[in-house]
Amino acid sequence: MAYPVHSSGNGENVGLLGRRSECALLDHLISAVRMGESRALVVHGAPGVGKSALLDYVQNTADDLRVLRAVGIESEMELPFATLHQLCVPLLDRLRNLPAPQRTALETVFGIRAGSAPDGFLIGLAVLSLLSDASEVRPLLCVVDDAQWMDRASAQALGFVARRLLAESVALVFGARERAQDLLGLPDLEVTGLGDAAADTLLNSVTHARLDRQIRDRIVAETEGNPLALLELPRGLTVTQMAGGFGLLHTDTLPGRIEQSFLSRIEDLPEQTRLLLLIAAAEPVGDPVVVWRAADRLGVTPASALAGGTDGLLSFDVRVTFRHPLVRSAVYRSATEEDRWAAHLALAEVTDPRVDPDRRAWHLACAAAGPDESVAAELERSAGRAQARGGLAAAAAFLQRSVALTVDISRRADRAVSAADATLQAGDLDAARKFADIADRDARSEFQRARAHLVRSRIAFAADLDSEAPSMLLTVARRLEPFDRDLARETYLIAWGASALLADADSLKAISRAMRALPAATGTPRALDLVIEGCALLVTDGRAAAVPVLRRAVTALADLPARDVLKWGWVVDGVSSAVWDDQAMRMIDSRAVEVVRTAGALTDLPLCLASLGMAATWIGDFAASAATVAEADTIAAATGVPGAPHVKLRLSALRGRSAEAEALIAATIEQAGAGGRSMGVAVAQWAAAVLYNGLGRYQQAMPAAQASTWIAQPWVSIWALPELIEAAARVGDEKIARDALERLADAAEPCDTDWARGILARSRALLSCGAPADRLYRAAIERLARTRLRPELARAHLLYGEWLRRERQRIEARDHLRTAYEMFLSIGMEAFAERARHELLATGETVRKRTNEASPSDELTPQEKQIALLVRDGFSNPEVGTRLFLSPRTVEWHLRKIFTKLSITSRRQLRDALPRATSTPSAAAPPGPRPNGDSAR
Template sequence: MLLGREDDQRAIDALIAAARLGSGGALVVTGDAGIGKSALLDDAVARAEGFQVLRVTGTEAERDLPFAGLAELLRPVTDRIEDLPHPQATALATALALRDGDEVDRFAVSAGVLTLVASLAERRPVLGVVDDALLLDRPSAEAIAFTCRRLLADAVLVLVAVRDPDAAPWSSATPHRRTLAPLAPDAAELLAEAAAPAGLDPHQRRLVLELAEGNPLAVRELVRDPGRLIGPVPDAPPLVPQVLAEAFGERLSRLAPQDVAVLLAAAVAAGDLAVVARACAADALDLHALERAEHLGLLTVTSARVAFSHPLVRSAVYAAASTEDRRRTHRIVADVLPAGDADRRAWHRSAAALGPDAAVADEVEAVGRRAARRGAHAVAATAHERAAHLSTSETVRARRFLAAGDAAASAGEDANALVLLDQALRHDPSPHVAARARLVEGTAAARGGHLRDARDVLTAGGAEAADAAPGLALRMYAEAVDACLYLLDVPGAVRAADAIERLLAAGETDDDASAVAVASVAVGMARILAGGGGIAPIRRGVQLLATLPTRDVPPGWDVIGSLFLRESGAARSLVADALEQGRAAGAVGTLPHLLHHVARDDATTDRWQQAAAGYGEAISLAREFGQVTELAASLAGLAWVMARQGRTAECLAAVDQARQLDAADDVRMGEAWIRFAVAELHLGAGEVTTAIEEFAGVTAWLEDLGVADVDLSPVPELVEALCRGGRSDEALPFAVPYLEQAERKGQPWSLARAARVRGLLAPVDDVDGPFAQALELHAGTLDVFEVARTHLVYGERLRRARRSVDARVHLREALETFHRLGAAAWADIATAELNATGLSVRRREAGPVTELTPRELQIALLLADGRTTREAAGALFLSPKTVEYHLRHVYTKLGIGSRRELAAALRESP
């Protein structure tokens, strides 16, 4: 029985009871070595009667074996993997080496784990136990943490024991933590009396309690040999791990050298008894040494495993061995491993290598390639790095460091990626290696929010690679333009675009269709940002991308190009298709970028509900995956939607979160949207003077940056605000250059807004022409909010010209659209204008849909669209029970009880 842990036991009992009732979750148990974390987990397993128990203990020996921990955790239920949706089943089975397959997305593996565990919980509650979590291989840890974050309404409880609660990924796996404190003196004394082989005299008891400092393992170890107890040095009490290490070391010294060699084999073989037995036979060692070690309390032997009593015992065994003995043991274990265990054999041979060894390096590199295919990029990075160190050729060493850096970047380990890429360049500074290194470095910097660094690295890399690797140079210049777009760095974007055009004109990249297509889109983006005509190259690029296999299209570029075109049709449909493909494939890591762009697209149509939900999901995933640039941009986009709906609190909350990010200064595009949103908020609320100041400030700021893209300009809103404030005479200096820019761009969306500006400033007798032209141009776009704004100001001008009957037509159109979009503040303005024409129109209250959280709204939209609960769960990487949990809240808030009513409520509500 456990002593002194009654409070901890009660807390876990409450979690077990909640999980049994379908309210799951996770708990991270922290504390020093020997404090009793494992014992508490063992106690929880004993108390969880009727639960399906899945358990794994991390080990140092398997830390670099991809998904080794996950394979052990799921070993009792691997037969259920085939019941998962096909993409998840494929990803998970491939990751666990249950089948061969193409490279899988590491997040798809995580999604598969979640779905598997949730499906198990539909039969009986599940208890997941993860001990020594810091020793798990990184891919397994990430997959388990991903699952922990999504446990809400499933009969699943996951208990994780870890020393350092701030270590990734466990620091973000769950907000629930419990730190085990040292035992109280009375409990420690009871434990000492119970654990002592013979009674302790008072002096020995006092020394045990002083030295152990309430650490249960230290108490048990110290009372085994009370004769060797000595008092602590004054003012320098020994650390508990030191006390334990000394205790274990002393017990090891009682064994014969040949017996210690058997323990070393067990430590190297990760406790696999069959492998230990074969290693002992190969080295003429007596396997019965394990019994003698077991008698000393150093380990426990079962039918298949050798389990050391504590990780410190294994550490003591390994540390006590000479370097030569370690290498020799690794070599023997490698030789006796089963034929199919290639990864483990390669790692052992690499540990046995005395220096560079080309053959071993090849084996370890193969481990890295297999790990990458299974989505275990962190392990792949380690393998490629080890292979690089073992390489005998400088060129090969550089190639392997490059692969390691690429894998580290894919794993989200950007700092480590930079170190590895630098190593690659030290060994081979050739242009091709430099180009690949710079591309990885630059894209990683951009993803992490370091856009200035990304721009500089990519631009310099493109220049260096132009002659030797023109295709890679095009990619780098294109990515540099994308970074400049977020930075609103017009000169940087133009320089990169000029360089692209020089390369394209040289005609040396025609065989790289993907690079050419992406570069064409980038050129158009840069030209538009600078106020030029960039539609033609974007259209060429989008058309070329549409002809390429999906695997050849760099993530997001087809989406970006389509959105820049602001057109309906096949090109724009690529946006939604890309998102659906990402969901179907379980490519969770690509979703923040796609969701951000799809939400931006929805926000410029009549799909504002979908835009808010999409931004909410992008924010959640980007925060989870550390994609700072997409997080900042999505928060800004959400603020923009909330402002137009007049939801002040939500808008300002998103603004505050975005501006608190470290990347806020770099993501100027997001800042532009934020400032636009704040100004819109004031204008919709009737705070005209403040709105004028805000819009004028944004306009001046964009001009200072050299941004001449008319679609980013708030001049139409500024002119409207000036007219509302009776200051239309101040509008002309803003309007004239804006109208010129719109004509130069020549797109319907820009031209419609320009025509509205002319209508606002036209003499009262000449308003019909420009407004009619604006509405005709709007008909070629999908942005219904812009149409409504034109109807509103047209109606306002007609009413002031005493043409009330004509005004009502346009004001009613505006009002209906504002109501449909949920633009409450603008609906109020339209209502007031209609009433001023002599009608009596009542204000409509906002519907209850506005009370839904982003997650609830996302689920409601998917289910109302006809998806089943399981389909919605798969799309959002949640469990079906969690979807049902949120759906109950949706029903309660909307006052409905069926999915048919849900679809109707969403249709009727903005």
């Protein structure tokens, strides 16, 4: 829909009637894109207010840009990536320029190749790269009208792209009735009705009667200046009705009035023409060949349908298009149910099942007057294809409709379980509960009921970490045992992980006992079998009994199949920690990150990054750890799901910046405590204990450490014990210290690793005197020096130096204190460094207070530092973009700013500007050779 433009007086069109400011904004948007910048804009407002006219304006203004246009269609909302396909079809020849995982993702979702479901954010990244690549040739304008009717998969992908645009010469402009959920936060332009003067002008252009000023004012007021209403409402009214003002006496809402205007025009058309309009309304693509073939099935010919025209409501060109989306909805809703069934059936019959089986299945479903097993089966197959293309919401919709059309009760129960599971994955928990209830109601076997209850339990856990979820999962696991051994064992392990995450001691014990009672694995135990046995033994029989099995599990986890990493790998993150194997911990965590990246499972990536970030803190590579935090934050911003602050807590505590750390610790304790998340509280208390020990505030460190050592959590509760021992020893509470030392010995001695033995020796030395203490401190330093745990080694030197000073061995004390001080400074542990400096001063040595002096890198923003670290480690611009969800051109843009801030001119110089931690490779860098190159590109 368009309406007249106003003129500058010299014949030059300067914009739409009454839309000077809106057109100026759009002009500025196009100018920015011409200058090499990117823009995104959501143009929103009521139906008929002129959004499409503004989109037409910006498209016509951008005559030197390449324009891609797509339209959301209401009846196509359940077909995954339908709108995205419309938009990207002209660019498919450029898929070959994308990195292989991104190319494969788009080829899969567009049906070019078969494959497993790519993650939605990998698809978004692929679209970003595709648009960026296309804009290298010519600036790009992407227009999506009726965005409120985009399918969810397309909306998520395009919303992701719009948030990541920066320096690609791409504009992405949406027209929508409302700001859709997936487009929230984007720049927006609200379009309201025309002002009185412009509305008068437009109304005069379509009325032939002289209107009384009061009547004119009333019409403008009642239409609220809506251009489509002003153009459409006078249609069909007599001169008398218009002049007298009686044509607007009905009380419908404005969209209802506009639609009623269209309905009146539709009713005046011949039957054959109305049927043609109905077929076109039910056909979402606008393919004239398909429309006419379906029309022929119903006996509608061009001659009979178009003899008198369509009153401007429908036009045939390369595509079949309606005058306005309200025409489509008016046509469809005004038709009888029987006519709608007939139209969809005709469309199904002319849709090629080999080319577009899913759209055919959807038409068949819309044509079904009642339950129909053949159609339900088709929908079930379509759900599988949709899920393979990454369209979880579409898969859920297909399965939900399949359930409604299923006759056989038992089969309906199976399909309802699948629908509940897909709906849960799609994020609609309320609908998932509904279909889980249907599955439970219709179940005809114990196995069906157990599967229904499994979905219910997972929903309960996903909804709000429900404290009842572990016991629910345990019950389901027991019920599944007779029917599906592997599913039962996976459920047991997930139940164990849920109880550990909730720090639920009773559930953890009950689940562990149940896992111990499982039949022994036949043949060579798999990783799943070893993890189940080891985790169960850890709780029921103690660490000494569990360690041999857990060590075998660590070996098996190194080659864990990707399917298992993605399905239950989150539960076993602490297996290597349980046996104090720091090398295996870094290896397993690094591999998990690479697996989820390769698989494109970016929703799982924050959990894996958290594990890798924690591993980086243990070795003192704070830059790499901070990079994982930044990457996880990037993903959280893209997905809208906040991550756990565990790595941030650990980093802030080790750095020792009290104000920053205390604020984060307090906020986490408050939020996690209110949500009943004991794990979050425990990690925060552990961080507080580390912070206060570094600051020498032992009276505060001791209760914090105590709070984190008595939760039913097998890892954090042990990691906090050395903090409790050190604080209690300094406070002079020997009983608390010795009780904690006994627990630490039980956890560390069976493992017999340098990490375990080093920490245990250091802790024992704190409670020893004379020669035994000296031997223990030396043993601790010797053991920890064999590891890469630099913070723990530095702390061993500090404690030994403090002990030597008190023993009046000042010269040797200075050596160890100086070593500790230099190590703490190089790592960035400011509070511990200051503690070491004070001890050095007490030995009589003059020590100039040093901090991490400001460097040029401090001027970098967090994202710039993240990019700089990755480039320093040899990543190319496309590789950096893949990790950070940026296009290569945006990475290049950031890199130029980084070079300016660091006063360097090449990528090689980043190695000197941002040196790695001593003997500590970046945790962010994968193994293998890295390309060299000096340009910002």
